[in-house]
Amino acid sequence: MASKGKALVLSSCSTSGNSHELNNQEGPLWKHVKKLDLPTTGKRGGGNRPWVCNFCGTQYIGTYYRVKGHLLKTEGTGISACKKVDADMLKVLQKLQDDFESKKKNATLSTILSFSNDEPNKKRKGDSGTQGQSKTTSREDLDRKIGRLFFSASLPFNLARNPYWKDLVTSLANSNLQGYVPPSSEKLRTTILKEERNYVDKLLEYKKFSWEENGVSIVCDGWIDNQRHPLINFFAVSIKGPIFLKVVDASGEYKNPTYMKNLFAEIVKEVGPNKVVQLITDNDMVYRTAGLSLEDEFPHIYWTPCVAHTLKLVVKTICSPPSKEQNPKANELCAWIGDLEKDAQLIINFVLNHHDALSLYNRYSNVKMLKIGETRFTSMILMITHIKLVRDSLVQMVADADWSFYRSDDEEKSQTIKKCVLDDLWWDKVDYFLEFTGPIWEMLKLIDVDEPMLHRVYEMWDNMVEKIQGIIFRHEKKDHLVDSSNFFDYIQSILVDAWKKSNTPLHCAAHSLIPMYYGKKWLSSRAGRVPPHQDSEISKHRSAYLSRVYSDTEHFHQVQEEFARFVTGVGLVGGIEAIKARDEVEPITWWVLHGASVPLLQRLALRLLAQPVTLSSRERNWSKHSQIQTIRKNKLSTSRAEDLVYVRHNLRLITKGDEKCREGASKFWDMDVEEFDIEGEPELNALNMNVDESTLPSFTHMDYNGENGGKNEEIEEVAF
CATH class of the missing domain: 3.30.420.60 (eRF1 domain 2)
Structure with missing residues (x-):
């Protein structure tokens, strides 16, 4: 019954092509037995027939299943093993059967897929039609089979962006391998x-x-x-x-x-x-x-x-002002930030948690409302940025006649949201918050990369504090040269405290080795600038670093002397081309081209100027x-x-x-975007940011x- 069932399954799938040719009647081991004529009377069971083994000469009655059991010496098949088949011949016969099983498997799968793809109006071989139409149909069939794989295994659609997936498909399309069988799960792992x-x-x-x-x-x-x-x-x-x-x-x-x-x-x-x-x-x-x-x-x-983690902690501290009991003055200065966060969170939660509100929002916006994870780091900046991005849609949403529905459903929250969204002063707070935290966010994006940044942190931190000072004083309509700002003093205290905990002799040593900081162009670009060797804090930390790295006195004195030659421009490091290049080329390039006369310092520079900070x-x-x-x-x-x-x-x-994997069809391939129900490029760009x-x-x-x-x-x- 089992054999008959298998035959029926194969028969139902064998609507065309190879599966009929590769049924058990064509098994390769039939060639090693002599088929006898079927009896003309009596029982003639489904696939049973008499045959004689070519090796031992014994006569049996049975299907191909018994032929395999006899010649391949398989136990449990209800037939004795052939004693005349030696080990070498057994390997040959087994190889023939393995190849046959592999081809039969591929043929069966091919006909199943062809059967499921079959369409009533599909042109078949021999039908009229152009070669171009045939190619198009073939591509459409392949597309559907790929889709079927994705759907059946619940694979994320973003997998289609994976460059390794594209390499696989291209390799298979251009391959001349016949009868290729994919590796098993055991072989894969x-x-x-x-x-x-x-x-x-x-x-x-x-x-x-x-x-x-x-x-x-x-x-x-x-x-x-x-x-x-x-x-x-x-x-x-x-x-x-x-x-x-x-x-x-x-x-x-x-x-x-x-x-x-x-x-x-x-x-x-x-x-x-x-x-x-x-x-x-x-x-x-x-x-x-x-x-x-x-x-x-x-x-x-x-x-x-x-450094990125330190900056996020800075934002966390700014956005989480202390209570009145902890620090009354700081609470008074920053309470508006806490209120702004609560308002923004209320708007997002209300829209996302109320189906009708979300439908109303989507009526006026093509940008999806994103729920920002409560990381307590830079989540508030992201949340306020998103709120500002969809401002016009929010205004239209609360101004819509359907918004009145929420007066009975959740009147207090809906009225609070409407008041905020229609209040220009509230939006002024949004703009001010994003403006004075902007330099922190910009520095975070600049340093949070897989590139050398150790030597740039010191200068970038100073510039960030200076930009924040300018923004706050301009907002308060004050002159930073003669006036003071309590709000800036509080923000500055947070930044200075964070820098003290993060700054190390390593940062100062790397900062000291940037040729640009000793050039006229940089020194004259802003009042009050001095070269690193004239800054007491930087000099103190640089010396501490050098004394640790060069513990023996001889090398320590040598590297100190080489640093002095580098600063004063003595020898090759002070040549015309070297001085000119200080303002024109990247620091590590400058040291490769012009640092040979100070070998210890050159080796140190090539190491420090190549390190990350995040x-x-x-x-x-x-x-x-x-x-x-x-x-x-x-x-x-x-x-x-x-x-x-x-x-x-x-x-x-x-x-x-690889640049090819960061742009084009492979862009965002390694992001788990399926969790967001994100479909288009604009949302992906926003998510990438x-x-x-x-x-x-x-x-x-x-x-x-x-x-x-x-x-x-x-x-x-x-x-x-």
């Missing part, structure tokens, strides 16, 4: 995964090659996954780009500074202590303590807090790290799980450096509560 890891390692060799000359920064960040496991990921970031190193499950230990310090030391030793310039983490107190302890073991390596662009990879949960569900071995995470992250990082703080899936971030003296007691939800 074993052989191919291991081969891909080796391939990725080879691709990353060119990045690692630069570590010796240009140095490398170890970037570390911790998250709590959906299963409440504290995970810590490590990246090595150099001038050639980031490399994902590993992820560590720190369950039970992530609040232990000693454990973290030993973990940091282990990573440093794996990379190579002499190649590492700095360790970057966020401002978590456990990280701070562990990082400073690491400096005791490796004096030339500095722990530096992520880990936020690495944080975005945690939106992909929800796969850890899937890994656990699939019960992959630890080594396979590590290989999968390693390959996944590094393939994404490799393509990030806010990628670290928007409504992407949340994980719990092990954050540091600065107001509690740095105790790691606060668990803060962070959505990128």
